Amino acid sequence: MMKFVKSFRHAADGIRSAASTERNFRIELVLAAGAFALSWVLPLSVTERAMVFLTIGIILALELLNTAFEQLTDMLSPQFHEKVKTIKDLAAGAVLLSSFSAVLVGLVIFAPHLVALFS
Secondary structure (H helix, E strand, O other), rough: OOOHHHHHHHHHHHHHHHHHHOOHHHHHHHHHHHHHHHHHHOOOOOOHHHHHHHHHHHHHHHHHHHHHHHHHHHHHOOOOHHHHHHHHHHHHHHHHHHHHHHHHHHHHHHHHHHHHHHO
């Protein structure tokens, strides 16, 4: 059981580390908090709310993976290397694509409720 608890502590340490050192992760946390709050303020269905939560989790998890790739590649190859650049670009591209997808999910879910609220 202690091993299980330790694994949660290590995971929390990783999240805290990213939150304190990674600007993009902090921005995504703020946007996630806004989407989370909006999902409780607006009359979303259970499915819509679940999609918002899932989208938030995917974006934050991908950003953590991107950060891990960057730190790992920097450690293994401190000097510039074209393959390392490609690896970093691929990981960043995954975050970018998922972020575009998250914006679309947000528009599809939130826009009709916001239009109804303000009209």
